[in-house]
Structure formats: C-alpha cells, structure tokens
Amino acid sequence: MLEGRDLSFGYAGTSLFEQLSLAVPPRTIVGLTGRSGRGKSSLGRILAGHLRPSSGTVVIDGQPRKCGALDSVQYLHQTPIFAFNPRWRIERILSEAWPCDADTRRSLEIPDALLRRYPHELSGGELQRVAVLRALAPGVRYLIADEITAALDPITQARLWRVLQERVADGLGILAISHDRALLQRIAGTVRAL
Numbered sequence: 598m599l600e601g602r603d604l605s606f607g608y609a610g611t612s613l614f615e616q617l618s619l620a621v622p623p624r625t626i627v628g629l630t631g632r633s634g635r636g637k638s639s640l641g642r643i644l645a646g647h648l649r650p651s652s653g654t655v656v657i658d659g660q661p662r663k664c665g666a667l668d669s670v671q672y673l674h675q676t677p678i679f680a681f682n683p684r685w686r687i688e689r690i691l692s693e694a695w696p697c698d699a700d701t702r703r704s705l706e707i708p709d710a711l712l713r714r715y716p717h718e719l720s721g722g723e724l725q726r727v728a729v730l731r732a733l734a735p736g737v738r739y740l741i742a743d744e745i746t747a748a749l750d751p752i753t754q755a756r757l758w759r760v761l762q763e764r765v766a767d768g769l770g771i772l773a774i775s776h777d778r779a780l781l782q783r784i785a786g787t788v789r790a791l
C-alpha cells in the first residue's frame with residue numbers, strides 16, 4: 598500500500614495542508630478532488646517523490662519509498678508533452694523506459710506509425726496514451742494520474758480508463774486526481790476531497 602502519513606506542505610511559507618494522511622491500496626483507484634489551487638497536484642507529486650513534504654512521510658508497505666532507477670510510483674501529468682524530450686521520437690521515449698510489450702501497446706491503440714513521430718506530431722489523446730504506456734513498466738505498482746483525461750473527448754477518456762481499470766484488476770493502485778467528480782465516482786472505489 599502507498600501511504601502518505603501526516604503530510605504537511607506549502608510553498609514559500611504558506612500552508613496548503615497539515616497532517617494529511619492518504620492511502621492508496623493495490624488493486625484500487627482512489628479519487629482525489631477539490632477546488633483549484635487546493636494542493637491536489639502538490640500532494641500527488643509528494644506521493645510520487647517529486648516534492649518533499651515539510652513534515653510527514655511517504656511509505657510503501659510500511660517502508661520509506663526508495664527512489665531507484667525505476668520507481669514503483671509514477672506520476673502522470675495532464676499535459677504529457679512537458680514530460681517528453683521534444684527531440685526524441687516516440688519509440689525512443691518508450692524504449693528508454695522499458696521494452697513495451699505489443700499487447701499493452703495494442704490495448705492503448707498506439708500503432709507502429711506513431712512510433713516514428715516526435716511528441717509535437719501527436720494529438721493530446723495519443724500523447725496521453727503514450728505517457729500511460731511508458732508508465733506501465735514492470736515494477737510500477739502505483740500511478741498518480743493527475744487530470745490525465747481532462748482534455749480528452751468522452752470516448753477516448755472511457756477507453757483510457759478501461760485499460761487502466763484492467764491494470765488495477767491485475768494489482769495496480771491509482772490515485773486519480775480530477776475536478777470531475779462524476780468521473781471519479783464512476784472509476785474510483787473511494788473519493789477523497791482536499
């Protein structure tokens with residue numbers, strides 16, 4: 598289980614949250630919602646190890662999370678273009694992460710033709726599917742999915758979440774951050790407001 602315990606955090610002397618605890622069990626989608634600026638992304642980034650809390654700890658199965666070459670917690674951005682090297686083709690972006698298997702790639706509807714392109718040559722939905730594929734490396738146990746389908750049409754959104762729900766059935770835990778409470782109520786076992 599991925600847990601944030603008694604987390605406090607703020608930027609430049611301000612406080613966004615104090616003594617906040619949140620758990621994401623395996624095989625579960627936990628929803629996180631709340632008004633803009635409340636600190637949802639900051640909390641997600643703390644759980645992913647990208648930000649350090651001012652106090653509190655992040656643990657996995659009761660042990661402090663380790664930051665290794667491949668992290669078992671992956672953070673997915675709403676705008677994945679910023680997470681990609683613009684000078685690399687998609688095939689290199691993916692192969693640097695893991696030798697993606699054909700079944701997973703097919704399930705995310707990423708055809709061969711797309712692999713030869715650069716990030717700016719993909720649509721928003723295609724980019725997000727590539728970001729999800731990159732994150733689904735073996736050993737990744739938790740995803741922090743930060744508004745990952747906010748900019749997508751309903752069909753693309755539903756397809757992407759269907760693939761992720763299949764992964765959840767196989768053991769993945771997901772923190773789904775979204776303003777869209779209706780979406781979270783559809784996909785998440787529990788929804789937490791910040």
Ligand SMILES: Nc1ncnc2c1ncn2[C@@H]1O[C@H](COP(=O)(O)OP(=O)(O)OP(=O)(O)O)[C@@H](O)[C@H]1O
Nearest residue numbers: 608609613631632633634635636637638639640776
């Ligand atoms: N690097 C930073 N330095 C200073 N303030 C920041 C920084 N990053 C975020 N903030 C501020 O911290 C607050 C929380 O930001 P955060 O992105 O965590 O909120 P959020 O709940 O995810 O918001 P939204 O729903 O609009 O995406 C915001 O007021 C934001 O302006």
